[in-house]
Amino acid sequence: MKKSAVILGAVVAVLALGLVFAHAQPKPKPPFKVFISVDMEGISGIVHGDQTSPGTAEYADGRKWMAQDVNAAVEAALEAGATEVVVNDSHGSMRNIDPDDLHPKAILISGTPKPLSMMQGIDASFQACLFIGYHAKAGTENAILDHTISGSVVRAIKVNGLELPELGLNAAIAGYYGVPVLLVSGDAAVCRQSTEVLGKDVTTVQVKEAYGRLAAKLVPLAEARRMIKAGVKEALAKLDRAKPFKMAAPYTFELGYHVSAQADMGAMLLPSIKRVDARTLSFTTDDYIEGFRTLRALISLAPAR
Numbered sequence: 001m002k003k004s005a006v007i008l009g010a011v012v013a014v015l016a017l018g019l020v021f022a023h024a025q026p027k028p029k030p031p032f033k034v035f036i037s038v039d040m041e042g043i044s045g046i047v048h049g050d051q052t053s054p055g056t057a058e059y060a061d062g063r064k065w066m067a068q069d070v071n072a073a074v075e076a077a078l079e080a081g082a083t084e085v086v087v088n089d090s091h092g093s094m095r096n097i098d099p100d101d102l103h104p105k106a107i108l109i110s111g112t113p114k115p116l117s118m119m120q121g122i123d124a125s126f127q128a129c130l131f132i133g134y135h136a137k138a139g140t141e142n143a144i145l146d147h148t149i150s151g152s153v154v155r156a157i158k159v160n161g162l163e164l165p166e167l168g169l170n171a172a173i174a175g176y177y178g179v180p181v182l183l184v185s186g187d188a189a190v191c192r193q194s195t196e197v198l199g200k201d202v203t204t205v206q207v208k209e210a211y212g213r214l215a216a217k218l219v220p221l222a223e224a225r226r227m228i229k230a231g232v233k234e235a236l237a238k239l240d241r242a243k244p245f246k247m248a249a250p251y252t253f254e255l256g257y258h259v260s261a262q263a264d265m266g267a268m269l270l271p272s273i274k275r276v277d278a279r280t281l282s283f284t285t286d287d288y289i290e291g292f293r294t295l296r297a298l299i300s301l302a303p304a305r
């Protein structure tokens with residue numbers, strides 16, 4: 001082949017390659033879905049039930065702070081490349097976040113009851129789960145508004161012998177769908193319990209430190225939101241190393257009530273329930289979600305203290 005022909009061939013090849021690249025579609029971004037469950041007791045600024053209960057003068061502030069904490073997490077998720085962010089309002093009436101106050105790109109799940117309660121909306125299509133504004137389990141010292149699911153009914157919940165805060169019960173739902181919990185925000189106590197239950201790799205953002213159940217030293221609100229945003233970014237950057245929280249089946253749930261009258265209806269009405277003692281019911285299931293639903297039924301059957 002002549003030298004000029006070789007050069008011509010090379011030029012044609014380069015041009016052809018250029019055309020191919022010019023017409024190649026940009027790679028479609030993989031869907032990157034982030035699920036956020038947001039409770040209220042662990043929100044920056046909150047130290048009292050009046051700030052988390054509709055009908056009080058302080059509630060308007062509480063729900064606004066809740067939206068601002070969650071918006072910091074949403075912003076970070078979007079900046080990290082999330083293609084969809086779903087926020088499940090997970091406190092009380094579950095209508096705390098005013099949709100007008102939520103980040104315009106986030107999808108809100110609002111209201112109650114919901115089949116998966118604080119975890120409604122999660123499924124195997126999500127890559128990451130975040131818990132914002134969470135709180136410590138019932139009976140924790142120096143923890144803002146500590147309780148487990150229902151303050152007036154539940155003394156303790158154990159799964160396979162391990163007493164779990166809401167963050168653990170809910171992380172197991174995420175784990176059921178193969179989704180890891182990457183971050184928990186709240187007071188110092190819930191941060192400590194997050195690491196105890198989920199392991200040292202979970203990112204925690206401590207927005208306050210409690211002096212009891214109803215008082216705390218607060219991180220300034222703007223700084224707390226900056227910390228949540230930075231924490232979510234840091235956590236999502238480590239996503240490939242994160243493992244879903246899974247306990248080994250079968251699951252034995254043990255529900256301890258405050259008083260024996262609260263255990264009566266569950267023990268009388270549901271044949272699969274064992275009465276461990278006056279104030280404790282237990283049952284075993286192979287499917288975690290089925291167990292979680294039974295647990296909620298037992299809590300719902302109990303009269304408030």
Ligand SMILES: [Zn+2]
Binds near residue numbers: 039041090092
């Ligand atoms: Zn709550």
